[in-house]
Amino acid sequence: MTIRTLITAGTLAALSATTALADVKVGMITTLSGGGAGLGIDVRDGFMLAVEQSGRDDIEVIIEDDQRKPDVAVQLADRMIQSEQVDILTGIVWSNLAMAVVPSAVAQGKFYLSPNAGPSALAGRGCDPNYFNIAWQNDNLHEAAGAYANDAGYTNSFILAPNYPAGQDALMGYKRMYDGELGGEIYTQLGQTDYAAEIAQIRASDADSVFFFLPGGMGISFLKQYADSGVDLPVVGPAFSFDQGILQAVGAAALGVHNTSQWSKDLDNPTNIAFVESFQAEFGRLPSLYASQGFDTANLMISAMEVADVDDQDAFRAALEAADFDSTRGDFAFGPNHHPVQDIHVRKVVQEGDVFTNVIVATALTDHADAYAAECQF
Amino acid sequence: MSMILLIEQVLNGLQFGVMLFVMAAGLTLVFGVMGLINLAHGSLYMIGAFAAATVAGMTGSFLLALAASLAAAAAAGAIVEVVVIRRLYARDHLDQVLATFALILIFSEGTRWLFGSFPLFLDVPDWLRGPVSLPGGILYPAYRLAIIGVGLAVALGLWALIARTRLGIRIRAGESDREMIAALGVDISKLYTLVFALGAALAGLAGALVGAIQSVQVGMGEPVMILAFVVIVIGGIGSIKGALVASLLVGVTDTLGGVLLPVAFAQIMQPSNAMLVGSALASMLIYILMAVVLVVRPSGLYGARA
Numbered sequence: 001m002t003i004r005t006l007i008t009a010g011t012l013a014a015l016s017a018t019t020a021l022a023d024v025k026v027g028m029i030t031t032l033s034g035g036g037a038g039l040g041i042d043v044r045d046g047f048m049l050a051v052e053q054s055g056r057d058d059i060e061v062i063i064e065d066d067q068r069k070p071d072v073a074v075q076l077a078d079r080m081i082q083s084e085q086v087d088i089l090t091g092i093v094w095s096n097l098a099m100a101v102v103p104s105a106v107a108q109g110k111f112y113l114s115p116n117a118g119p120s121a122l123a124g125r126g127c128d129p130n131y132f133n134i135a136w137q138n139d140n141l142h143e144a145a146g147a148y149a150n151d152a153g154y155t156n157s158f159i160l161a162p163n164y165p166a167g168q169d170a171l172m173g174y175k176r177m178y179d180g181e182l183g184g185e186i187y188t189q190l191g192q193t194d195y196a197a198e199i200a201q202i203r204a205s206d207a208d209s210v211f212f213f214l215p216g217g218m219g220i221s222f223l224k225q226y227a228d229s230g231v232d233l234p235v236v237g238p239a240f241s242f243d244q245g246i247l248q249a250v251g252a253a254a255l256g257v258h259n260t261s262q263w264s265k266d267l268d269n270p271t272n273i274a275f276v277e278s279f280q281a282e283f284g285r286l287p288s289l290y291a292s293q294g295f296d297t298a299n300l301m302i303s304a305m306e307v308a309d310v311d312d313q314d315a316f317r318a319a320l321e322a323a324d325f326d327s328t329r330g331d332f333a334f335g336p337n338h339h340p341v342q343d344i345h346v347r348k349v350v351q352e353g354d355v356f357t358n359v360i361v362a363t364a365l366t367d368h369a370d371a372y373a374a375e376c377q378f
Numbered sequence: 379m380s381m382i383l384l385i386e387q388v389l390n391g392l393q394f395g396v397m398l399f400v401m402a403a404g405l406t407l408v409f410g411v412m413g414l415i416n417l418a419h420g421s422l423y424m425i426g427a428f429a430a431a432t433v434a435g436m437t438g439s440f441l442l443a444l445a446a447s448l449a450a451a452a453a454a455g456a457i458v459e460v461v462v463i464r465r466l467y468a469r470d471h472l473d474q475v476l477a478t479f480a481l482i483l484i485f486s487e488g489t490r491w492l493f494g495s496f497p498l499f500l501d502v503p504d505w506l507r508g509p510v511s512l513p514g515g516i517l518y519p520a521y522r523l524a525i526i527g528v529g530l531a532v533a534l535g536l537w538a539l540i541a542r543t544r545l546g547i548r549i550r551a552g553e554s555d556r557e558m559i560a561a562l563g564v565d566i567s568k569l570y571t572l573v574f575a576l577g578a579a580l581a582g583l584a585g586a587l588v589g590a591i592q593s594v595q596v597g598m599g600e601p602v603m604i605l606a607f608v609v610i611v612i613g614g615i616g617s618i619k620g621a622l623v624a625s626l627l628v629g630v631t632d633t634l635g636g637v638l639l640p641v642a643f644a645q646i647m648q649p650s651n652a653m654l655v656g657s658a659l660a661s662m663l664i665y666i667l668m669a670v671v672l673v674v675r676p677s678g679l680y681g682a683r684a
Contacts, residue, residue, distance in 0.1 A: 033487065034597050037495040163657050185650070186640075187657045191601055193592045196390035196522065197633050203517070204383040220497055220593035228502060228519045228591065230509035249497035249593055 023058045024310050026301070027080035029073050029101065030091035032065035036216055038245040039093045039290050040065075043115045045283055046294030047090070053278065054302045062086065068093075070100040077101045081108055087310045088113060090297055093290070095119040095138060095166045106130040109313070111320070115297040116290060120169055123339050124372030130313075132320055132338045134300055135293045136262055137370035138166055141238035142173030144260035144344035144364035145211055149236055151362070152258070155180035158207035158233070160198055162214065163187035170213035170238070176371065183207025188214070195222045199229045209233055215240040220249050227253035234258070239358075242349055244288040247356040254349045254356060262340070263292040263329050264347050264360045271326040286357060292328045299325040335369040337376035344368055382516050387637050388630065393522045395629025396529025400584040401602055402609040402621045403536055404577025410616020411552045411573050414463060415471050417478040419581055419606065420599025421485035426451040426582025427589030427598060428489060431500040440503035444586050451582020452575040459574040464567065482600070490596050497595040500586075525587055532580065533622050540618060549573060553616050608664055612671045614681025623679055628664050635663040 028047065031040035044063060051059050062084055066073040073092065080086045089105050090113040092098045098117035105112050106128040114122075114133040122128070123137045149157055159174055159182060161167035167187065175182075183205040186198055202210060210233050214222050219241030226235065239261030247254060265276050265286060275295055279287040287295075303325035308315035323334050335341045344365045347358035405419050429450035434443035458481065466474045502521040509517040540546035548569055551559040560566040585599065592598070609628055613620025640656030647655070671679060 033490070037490065037596070038497075041495050163654065163661075185653060187653055189636075189657070189661050193588075193598075193601065194390075194394060196393065196519075197387055197637050200383055200386045200390060201637065203386075204380060217497060217593035217595050217598070220595075221591065224501065224593075225519075225591050228507060228509075228521060230517050230519070245496045246593075249499045249595075251499050251501055253501075 025086045026061045027086035027089045028063045028091035029066050029076045031068045031093050036068045042288045042290035043294035046291035047298040050295045050298035070097050073097045073101050113297050115293045124375035127337045127376035129378045134297045137339045138169045139173030141260045142170045143177045145236050146174040146177030148346050148364045149178050154209035156183040156208045157211050158183040158202050159211045160186040162190040164190045193221045195225050203231050210235045212237050223250045223253045244286045257349050262342050262344050263289045269330045272328040275328045296327050335373050337373045339370050341369045391630035391633035393526050395626035399622050399625035400532050400580050402606040404580040405606050406610040406621045408577045415474045418481035420603030422451045422578040422581040423585035423599040425454050426585030427594045430586035431498040431594045447582045447586030448579045452579035455578020456575040459571045486596050497593045500589045500594050502590045614678030617680040620680030636660040
């Protein structure tokens with residue numbers, strides 16, 4: 001399952017156009033097998049697309065599969081740092097894996113660029129100058145959902161999430177922005193596939209809306225069962241359950257649901273239009289938000305390589321902080337804790353031909369930073 | 379907590395239980411008759427779901443999809459029995475665990491190779507969509523009621539097969555004395571293939587039925603697999619009756635525990651803490667049930683041998 005990819009896509013013209021600095025070796029640890037593989041594959045494809053489009057031949061990317069297991073991720077990281085001598089690590093999708101890998105990687109003087117996971121522990125007191133998150137802090141999309149619920153006039157939300165750190169962060173994030181009452185609050189089991197009991201409780205409650213954070217297969221199960229239950233309260237959630245990769249499996253059950261995301265395929269900026277088009281041409285499917293995050297991560301890294309040598313850590317870090325790249329989200333900047341300050345949009349699930357996808361209907365939060373930045377001291 | 383909600387939750391528990399039964403019945407038969415631990419039973423469940431999703435996508439017919447799930451899982455089961463499992467009967471349980479675990483990996487990656495990493499679409503048929511009104515003003519999804527019906531029909535069919543047919547007599551004979559039944563001239567290897575394919579077909583059916591309301595994806599079988607093992611341990615290995623009682627017990631305990639425990643804890647502590655403690659304890663509940671049953675009856679509720 002080892003995929004070693006040496007990128008030699010660059011042309012001589014591209015090489016002479018860029019200042020030739022030392023080669024950069026990137027170690028990508030991501031989930032390529034098992035239930036969560038769709039996410040890792042999108043991150044990888046987005047990242048590699050940007051590397052290929054840059055035309056540089058001085059980037060070597062070593063890609064390994066973490067199987068969504070923290071112990072495997074730690075072993076891979078140790079090997080990449082010690083024997084492969086990578087300069088930059090990236091790729092991890094899940095927060096629990098990030099918590100196992102990132103602190104020791106940055107302590108060993110490597111850069112870590114997160115294309116997805118943004119646990120609160122790494123945004124606040126546990127922040128590190130060499131750790132950059134290009135996606136979001138975990139709470140952000142949930143905060144936006146809470147803000148949207150206020151705008152939509154919901155005053156009594158029923159909220160549910162799996163009982164694990166990211167699930168608790170999710171409900172916390174929603175409640176941070178949401179002003180109304182709670183019609184109910186449930187922690188489900190991680191990996192749960194049957195939500196009949198929870199849906200019965202929603203039916204019995206006097207709630208006027210439902211907020212849920214159930215990533216991957218859990219969200220597919222919940223939405224199908226919810227649509228079939230006859231409960232017709234409006235549903236709000238973060239983009240993870242309405243992502244391009246799983247919408248086709250949910251089908252019509254997701255139509256009309258509002259969800260919050262920092263990215264959408266219809267964001268109208270030249271970078272995004274080109275990204276969506278080239279991703280589709282290359283891989284024959286629409287990109288997901290994970291793919292956009294992988295793409296942005298690679299472009300951030302490339303933008304820093306243009307101006308600094310990765311061996312000069314201070315210069316390279318400053319170049320990363322500047323975030324001088326064209327993001328698929330339009331405006332993008334880092335806050336003081338190296339987490340994004342960005343707009344978060346509200347999308348709605350629609351059907352375009354045979355394909356279920358999202359369109360932006362509003363913006364929930366503008367230039368939103370995370371709640372932990374103040375606790376971060378480098 | 380209202381009475382209607384409680385009844386609805388009991389129905390949910392029953393529905394969960396009969397699905398577990400369809401899954402566990404094959405597992406307990408295989409364990410009982412052949413003495414084989416088959417960790418790859420969950421993969422057959424996944425094969426059923428993928429076959430159903432594929433056929434439903436091509437034909438649009440849910441009944442054809444169910445037939446396809448039975449056929450595909452039975453065929454996969456028969457092939458696996460002839461090619462791999464047959465060599466394991468004489469080996470000890472650790473070898474069986476190792477080999478069938480390898481089968482899980484092969485099936486999972488093979489499925490990903492064929493179908494890709496993204497979940498497939500499989501929905502309930504139009505004629506079972508939406509809720510129906512039950513007496514007492516209870517709204518309950520028609521599809522879940524149908525699942526309860528199918529599960530009970532499978533239980534009845536299995537009972538008739540084992541108690542009333544020649545094949546059933548051989549299966550029971552195989553459970554109690556393998557050498558003797560072979561000596562009496564029964565083609566034991568054909569019987570084994572048949573029993574294994576039957577168990578596989580049931581797992582495939584469960585996968586297809588559940589796949590319509592959950593997500594059809596690689597690895598979907600493993601969590602159910604663990605529960606199915608809990609069921610056959612509680613019920614007594616090899617006992618179909620035990621599997622039925624135990625799966626209903628596990629289904630109802632798990633569902634009601636998840637609902638009632640947080641409410642119970644809320645009486646004595648803060649609501650948010652009660653939620654966390656209650657749901658944490660609820661997820662342990664079936665294992666506590668298993669431990670208690672094993673203390674009282676070490677060979678399970680209806681187990682013949684220890």
